[in-house]
Amino acid sequence: MKNIAFGQYYPARSPLHRLDPRVKIILTILYIVCSFLCKNVWSFALLAISSIMLIILGRVPFKIILGGLRPVLIVLIFTSIINVFWTKGEILLLEWRFIHIYLEGIFSAIFIIVRISSLIIGTGMLLTYTTTPIALTDALEDVLSPLKKVKVPVHDFAMMMTIALRFIPTLVEETDKIMTAQKARGADFSNGNIIDRVKALIPIIIPLFVSAFSRAGDLATAMECRCYQGGEGRTRLHVRHMRFKDFIPLVLIVVFGTGLVLLNIFAPGFTMS
Amino acid sequence: MEEAFIKIENVSYMYEENDGFAKIDRYAVKNVSLEIKEGEFVAVLGHNGSGKSTLAKLINMIYTPTSGKIYIKGRDITDENMSDEDIMGLRKTVGMVFQNPDNQLVATIVEDDVAFGPENLGIPSEEIRKRVDDALADVGMTKYANHEPHRLSGGQKQRIAIAGIIAMLPECIIFDESTAMLDPVGRKEVMESIIKLNREKNITVLMITHYMEEAALADRVVVIDDGRIISDGKPIEVFKKEKELRDCGLSVPQCTELVHCLSENGFDIKGECVDVVSCANMIFEALNL
Structure with missing residues (x-):
């Protein structure tokens, strides 16, 4: 139990791991926007290529990425089936009784799959797989710090997150200790129906809360x-300065977004309805 | 005469206790006066509920005394006009290390935790870097700077907690039963760090404990029972009065007890000892080999 891992962080040395987490948060937001800019075959192809490049750049094994996609597999299958059967178009591929499958339907199913997987891969590669939760919390405090002007307690939330992660x-x-102690007194957590099992949790939850x-109290x-007096007048051990090379990815994502828009306009191809 | 670093004058602390029938007022600390000089290493000894922890918390202004005065470096800290800055200044000067190492570490990385105090004081980051490195070196934890605290042993965690206090450059550190939850190895590590800080950095140490062996390492032992000081002096003098200590639920270090037993049973052993080496020497002389 001691080696519990937080979130999905995958330790590796890669350019994405080294990137300033604040830049990564902004990049993630822009990448999500970009994935919604795609309209036709070419722009979706570019989006798919970009996610694969992110995986390679972050040096996270494909196996782990596929594992991360598993929870949304049902959503992917479900939406693609709906798209295949219900999209109306001009090129009819198959007609059998009431089922009409159009080429456009197949394409929009593929588009949806590419978009959802890119969203997951993009946020995963840019944030959760390559940034430790604590770096993420610090970066969020920085990115959200303008909100301090309108009295949003950004520092306090970041401190709460840090303490939560720490504890x-x-x-x-x-919990482990309490469970062992209760088992030693004859508690049974693994037998009985659902109500019995929930009841068996009470003697764990109460001591845990206490x-x-x-x-x-002790920590306070x-x-x-x-x-400690709150965020005011606090300095930091690690001060992150934005360096020139931290701006390069931001330029790249703008170029990427512009590329998607240009492909939408100038490259002919199947367009998402 | 030089002024005492900590001067406690007739301090009492009362709290309400609910015994199930009625609320009764109980004194945790009753009319205590104590002076601690700069650079001294004082152990406060007492059994559970004797008021020794309350005394420590009074010095650090976590509790406010019901009556009496406490002066730190001549400044009256019981003064009602103490501003927040004064309190922060006091807590920077007098650091405190608690019992449970888990409940005093804030950050998920060792060096971030050590930096917590200096960060709160608004110290520039280059200076914090230096202080963190120095503090970790002082407790011998430099190579763990980037570890996660929950993967360390109890003794190591407690040394990180000490480093977190040292990084604020205090003049005095109060250890509130800081070794009580540790195994013998962890206790030894922490005690070595405490002694080193006292000897090399001239930090005044006030150590609350109920381990006789640890108290024996101090320059001076203060015994508290039922909120009152019942004995105060060099370890060797305090542990001489074995019976008094036993009356208030305490004992003496094992080697002291051994020497006492031997002399009571007719061995020709004179004098007192509080550590193993001098105990061995005394027995050796008595045997006259």
């Missing part, structure tokens, strides 16, 4: 003793 393994360990609250005192 996940501690509480997992604690200890979590007492930990929270310890933080006060270390002069």
Whole structure:
């Protein structure tokens, strides 16, 4: 239980891992926008190529990426079936009783698959696989810091996230201990119907809550003793400065987006209805 | 006479206890006066519920005394006009390390956690870098700078907590039973760090403990029972009064007890000892080999 991994972070050395997390957050947002710019065969092809390039650039094994796509597999299959059978077009491929399959339908099914997988691969490669949760929290605080002007407690939320991440393994360990202790007193977690099992969880949850609250109290005192007074006047050990090379990916994504739009306009091909 | 670093004058702390029938007022600390000089290593000894932890928390302004005065470097910290900055200044000067190492680490990476205090003080980042590196070196944890705290042992976590306090450059550190939850190896690591800080950096140490062996390492031992100081002096003098200590639920270090037993049973052993080496020497002399 001690080696619990947070999120989906995949440790590796790659240009994407090294990239400033703030840049990555902005890139992710822009990449999502880009995936919705695609309209025809060529732009979708470019989108698909870009996701594959991101995977290669991030040095994350394809197996892990496919594993990440598995939860949306049903959605993918379902939407593509609907698209194949229900899209009306001009080129009829197959007609059998009430079923009409048009070429346009096949294409829009492929488009949907490419779009959804690119969204998942893009956000995964740019954020979750290549950025540690803690770096992500810090970066979010920075990216959202303009909101401090309108009194949004950005620092406090970031601090809460950090503490939550810090205490996940501690509480997992604690749960483990409590479960063992209750088992030693004859508690049974694996037999009985669903109601019995839920009931069996109560003697775990109550001590866990009690200890979590007492930990929270202790931590608050310890933080006060270390002069914590909220975000005001706080400095940071790691100050991230935007360097010239951090701007290159931003330029690239703008070029990519422009490319998609140009392909939509000038390259003929099947267009998504 | 030089001014005491910490001066406690007739301090009492009262709290309400609910015994199931009625609320009764109980004194956790009663009329305690104590002076601690700069650079001193003082152990506060007492059994559970004796008020020793309350005393520590009073010095750091986590609790405010019901009556009495506490001065730190001549400044009255019980003054009602203490501003937030004054309190922060006090907590920077007098750092505190708690019992449970898990509940005082804030960040998910060791060096970020050590940096937490200096970050709160608004110190420039280059300076924080230097302080973090120095603090980690002081507790011998430099190579763990980029580790996650939950993968470290209890003793290592506690040393990180100490480093987090050292990085604020305090003049005094209070250890509130900081070794109570550790295994013998972790206890030894932490004690070595504490002694090193006291000897090499001249940091005043106030160590709350209920381990006799640890108290024996201090320059001075203060014994607290039922909120009152019942004994105060060099370890060797305090542990001489074995019976008094036993009356308030404490014992003496094993080697002291051994020497006492031997002399009571007719061995020709004179004097007192609080550590294993001098105990061995005394027995060796008594045997007259």
